[in-house]
Structures are given as C-alpha cells and as structure tokens.
Amino acid sequence: xxxxxxxxxxxxxxxxxxxxxxxxxxxxxxxxxxxxxxxxxxxxxxxxxxxxxxxxxxxxxxxxxxxxxxxxxxxxxxxxxxxxxxxxxxxxxxxxxxxxxxxxxxxxxxxxxxxxxxxxxxxxxxxxxxxxxxxxxxxxxxxxxxxxxxxxxxxxxxxxxxxxxxxxxxxxxxxxxxxxxxxxxxxxxxxxxxxxxxxxxxxxxxxxxxxxxxxxxxxxxxxxxxxxxxxxxxxxxxxxxxxxxxxxxxxxxxxxxxxxxxx
Amino acid sequence: xxxxxxxxxxxxxxxxxxxxxxxxxxxxxxxxxxxxxxxxxxxxxxxxxxxxxxxxxxxxxxxxxxxxxxxxxxxxxxxxxxxxxxxxxxxxxxxxxxxxxxxxxxxxxxxxxxxxxxxxxxxxxxxxxxxxxxxxxxxxxxxxxxxxxxxxxxxxxxxxxxxxxxxxxxxxxxxxxxxxxxxxxxxxxxxxxxxxxxxxxxxxxxxxxxxxxxxxxxxxxxxxxxxxxxxxxxxxxxxxxxxxxxxxxxxxxxxxxxxxxxxxxxxxxxxx
Numbered sequence: 444x445x446x447x448x449x450x451x452x453x454x455x456x457x458x459x460x461x462x463x464x465x466x467x468x469x470x471x472x473x474x475x476x477x478x479x480x481x482x483x484x485x486x487x488x489x490x491x492x493x494x495x496x497x498x499x500x501x502x503x504x505x506x507x508x509x510x511x512x513x514x515x516x517x518x519x520x521x522x523x524x525x526x527x528x529x530x531x532x533x534x535x536x537x538x539x540x541x542x543x544x545x546x547x548x549x550x551x552x553x554x555x556x557x558x559x560x561x562x563x564x565x566x567x568x569x570x571x572x573x574x575x576x577x578x579x580x581x582x583x584x585x586x587x588x589x590x591x592x593x594x595x596x597x598x599x600x601x602x603x604x605x606x607x608x609x610x611x612x613x614x615x616x617x618x619x620x621x622x623x624x625x626x627x628x629x630x631x632x633x634x635x636x637x638x639x640x641x642x643x644x645x646x647x648x649x650x651x652x653x654x655x656x657x658x659x660x661x662x663x664x665x666x667x668x669x670x671x672x673x674x675x676x677x678x679x680x681x682x683x684x685x686x687x688x689x690x691x692x693x694x695x696x697x698x699x700x701x702x703x704x705x706x
Numbered sequence: 707x708x709x710x711x712x713x714x715x716x717x718x719x720x721x722x723x724x725x726x727x728x729x730x731x732x733x734x735x736x737x738x739x740x741x742x743x744x745x746x747x748x749x750x751x752x753x754x755x756x757x758x759x760x761x762x763x764x765x766x767x768x769x770x771x772x773x774x775x776x777x778x779x780x781x782x783x784x785x786x787x788x789x790x791x792x793x794x795x796x797x798x799x800x801x802x803x804x805x806x807x808x809x810x811x812x813x814x815x816x817x818x819x820x821x822x823x824x825x826x827x828x829x830x831x832x833x834x835x836x837x838x839x840x841x842x843x844x845x846x847x848x849x850x851x852x853x854x855x856x857x858x859x860x861x862x863x864x865x866x867x868x869x870x871x872x873x874x875x876x877x878x879x880x881x882x883x884x885x886x887x888x889x890x891x892x893x894x895x896x897x898x899x900x901x902x903x904x905x906x907x908x909x910x911x912x913x914x915x916x917x918x919x920x921x922x923x924x925x926x927x928x929x930x931x932x933x934x935x936x937x938x939x940x941x942x943x944x945x946x947x948x949x950x951x952x953x954x955x956x957x958x959x960x961x962x963x964x965x966x967x968x969x970x971x972x973x974x975x976x977x978x
Contacts (some may be wrong), residue, residue, distance in 0.1 A: 591762055
C-alpha cells in the first residue's frame with residue numbers, strides 16, 4: 444500500500460514548519476502509523492535537531508538522490524518510536540544539488556515503506572520549495588496569525604492550487620489573549636483570507652522553545668497542553684471527525700469593523 | 707556638485723539570518739526608521755522577490771506602484787520606484803516584486819542598483835529573504851556589511867552560523883539577538899545572549915525582547931522605532947547610534963521582564 448505524501452509548507456520562514464512536522468510525525472507514530480519525515484531544507488537542516496537525532500546522521504538525502512547509498516541506510520530511526528524515521532537533509536550542499544525528478548523519486552520510494560511521508564519544506568518559494576512539493580500529493584499550509592505570514596501563505600496557496608494539490612491549514616502560535624484584545628488576527632480572520640480547509644489550531648506555548656532546543660518534541664511530554672492538540676490534528680488528518688478546541692472568535696477585523704459585530 | 711568634491715558613498719548593509727521568521731523584516735524597518743530619525747537619508751530595499759513584506763511592515767503597501775524588477779529591467783527610474791515613508795522624510799522604500807521569482811533578478815544589475823542607491827543615500831539596508839538560495843545571493847551582492855538576526859533557539863543559531871560561514875570575512879557581520887524572553891532565560895528554559903554568542907562569537911549590535919507590541923505595530927504598519935521611549939524603541943535607537951559610529955554604551959544583555967513573560971506566568975504558572 445502506498446503512503447500519504449504530504450508537504451508541510453508556509454512561504455514565510457519561522458512560522459513552525461519543522462516543529463509541526465516533528466510533532467505531527469511523532470503523534471502519528473504514537474497512534475500506530477509508520478511515518479517517514481523528510482527534511483527538504485538542504486543547507487539549513489533542522490529537523491534532526493528538533494528530534495534530537497543530529498548525532499546519528501550518517502548519510503543524507505543528497506547522497507540517496509545521487510545513488511551513493513540506499514534510502515534504508517540513510518533513514519534514522521527515532522529513539523522513542525520504532526515506526527518513526529527521518530531522512531536528514533545535507534548540510535553542506537546547495538538546494539540545487541537535487542532535481543525535482545530525483546526528489547519525487549525519493550519520496551515515492553519512501554512511500555513504499557510507510558503510511559505517512561511528511562516533507563518539511565524550506566522557507567521561500569525557490570528551488571527548495573519546488574523540490575519539496577515535487578513528490579507530494581497533499582499539502583499542509585502552516586501560518587501564524589500575522590499579516591506578513593498570511594500574505595506569504597496566500598502566495599503559496601496560489602502556487603499549490605496551480606499544481607492541483609489538495610491543501611489543509613494549520614494556524615500556529617495563536618495567542619488567544621491577544622486575539623481577545625484585538626491585537627492579533629483570529630482563526631476566522633485567517634480562514635476568511637486563505638479559504639482552505641482548517642486542520643488545526645495550535646496555541647502559542649513557551650514550552651515549545653525549550654523542548655525544541657532539547658530535541659524532544661513537545662508531544663512526548665505527558666502533561667503538555669499541546670499533546671492533546673496534535674493528537675486531534677493527527678486524527679483529523681487520518682480522516683476522523685474531531686471537534687475543534689474553541690479559543691476565541693472576536694478578532695482583529697472584528698475590532699476594526701467592530702460596531703455591528705459587537706452590537 | 708563642486709568640481710573635485712568626491713560624493714560620499716553610502717553604506718550598504720544586508721540584514722540576514724538563514725532561518726526565516728526570526729525578524730529580519732521587522733529589524734530592517736525599525737533600524738531604517740531609527741537611522742532616519744537621526745536625520746540620515748535611508749533607502750530600504752526589499753530583496754524578498756515573490757514574498758515581499760517590508761511594504762506591509764512600513765504601512766506602505768497601497769503606495770507601491772513600481773518595484774525592484776521594474777527598476778532592474780529599466781522600465782522605470784529609481785526615483786519612480788522609491789516610495790517615501792509616511793513618517794520620516796528621509797526614509798524611502800524600494801519594494802520587491804510580488805509576482806516574479808527570485809531567479810528573475812539579474813545579479814550584476816542588482817549590484818549596480820545598490821551602487822547607485824549608495825550614491826544618493828547614507829544607508830542602504832537590504833532585507834534578505836530566508837534561506838541561502840538565489841535570493842540570498844542577490845541580496846548580499848551589493849552590500850559590504852551584514853547584520854545577522856538570531857533568536858535564542860538552537861535551530862536559528864545553527865542557521866546563522868551557516869550564513870556567517872557563507873558570508874565570509876568581507877561583511878564584518880554584527881549580531882542582533884531578537885525575541886529574547888528574559889524570564890525564560892532566568893528559568894533556564896531559553897538560551898541567553900551569552901549562550902548564543904558563545905557559539906557565534908560576533909560583535910553584538912543589540913538585543914531585542916519578545917514584546918507583543920512588535921506584532922501589533924508590525925500588523926499596523928507602524929514600526930516601533932517611531933517612538934522615542936520604551937525598552938524596545940530605545941534599543942533600536944541605540945543600535946542606530948552604534949551603526950552610525952556614536953560612542954554609546956554596550957547593549958544590555960539582561961532585559962526587563964516583558965508583558966509576554968508576565969502572561970507566561972499567568973497562564974503557564976500552574977505547571978511545575
């Protein structure tokens with residue numbers, strides 16, 4: 444059976460693509476799926492760090508693409524889940540070291556070994572983006588509730604729909620208290636602009652910084668609030684109908700054009 | 707111009723980071739605003755072709771008529787493309803093209819464009835796109851100084867370290883540590899400025915705390931450095947003074963707790 448091949452992208456950098464890939468991957472693995480995570484950020488890899496696997500890297504994606512080793516040799520098994528592995532990016536090569544065709548072939552091969560292949564896309568819409576998208580059949584667009592992130596996400600949504608990829612949206616780093624005070628766009632605002640199906644809402648959690656620095660995805664922490672959130676996202680992705688956690692709907696635009704909404 | 711007087715050539719500084727979302731655009735907008743507040747003539751160049759945002763952060767998105775590629779391809783003059791800030795007479799923006807690709811930029815023409823801006827402005831700040839692909843190469847081509855922006859996260863530090871390596875010695879990179887949360891540092895849950903710079907070992911230009919005000923002002927298109935006071939605005943003004951070569955005190959590396967720190971205590975305090 445062939446795996447779901449999903450690229451995790453955003454346009455803008457630093458909105459949480461890598462963190463999302465790691466946590467969603469770990470959650471899917473915990474739920475019993477076989478998962479392969481591919482770091483497509485050649486030259487600026489980070490997925491290995493976020494999962495605490497940086498010291499185990501022997502081969503990388505470029506070496507697989509160039510036929511210098513087997514995919515199985517380059518895959519690094521996660522320390523905590525047998526069914527989770529990552530294919531690290533090369534750090535000292537350029538993005539154009541791999542062609543779109545090579546990348547698509549590599550994803551296809553990984554898809555034979557897993558139920559889910561998640562591709563962590565680099566920031567931007569250059570060659571690295573085109574490679575990351577080349578082998579994917581679906582996309583998850585990650586954005587934060589900021590004007591610049593949404594603008595970039597909108598541009599990526601345009602590029603993905605031109606390729607006919609079905610898309611789902613994760614709104615990341617929501618700060619409900621800032622939405623409430625009218626200082627941050629709400630999830631409804633974001634959805635209205637991007638108009639793609641909502642997969643999940645992840646609140647901003649300061650613990651993510653610490654767990655990321657330590658190479659422990661936050662979903663491994665039994666008491667973490669985000670564990671339940673990613674659990675729902677993974678189940679939704681797998682086709683279950685799961686209710687959304689309610690945060691707040693009164694948003695930036697609600698305030699801006701507020702009189703009638705508030706009334 | 708008097709015969710024999712050599713025109714002073716402005717400084718071209720690229721603001722870069724490797725990793726995206728660490729605050730390059732916000733930093734460019736605020737440093738430009740702070741330099742202009744000192745009376746300097748400043749041009750801000752958005753090199754993020756295809757994913758421009760500097761116009762939004764400066765609140766100028768509806769005033770952009772022409773863009774970088776129009777100028778590079780000689781469809782319009784630089785003067786036609788420069789957009790004046792609403793707040794500082796001496797601050798101008800050259801917007802990126804939104805519907806082009808980074809590969810559409812001709813590297814040699816970009817170098818020439820930055821050169822002609824340097825003849826007219828004292829400072830040319832170039833907002834570099836994330837990554838180290840073509841967009842990065844075009845953003846650095848005309849610059850001879852670099853400001854690297856890093857957040858206190860291992861992934862950002864790793865990416866900055868890589869960018870510093872790629873820049874080589876020519877750019878004399880200076881470091882801004884952005885989005886520091888003093889309380890998290892105190893609790894040992896975030897890298898400190900010293901931790902970051904133990905790895906990077908760069909001259910420290912400044913430290914900026916993680917403040918919700920930054921998101922608010924960015925969304926509104928009014929850079930925080932338009933203000934005179936406050937921890938963050940003052941930090942930008944001090945950085946501008948340092949860039950200009952004024953003898954100002956070294957950056958503070960231990961900041962006051964921020965509003966976000968307090969929120970963290972309110973909402974996150976129940977967990978051990």
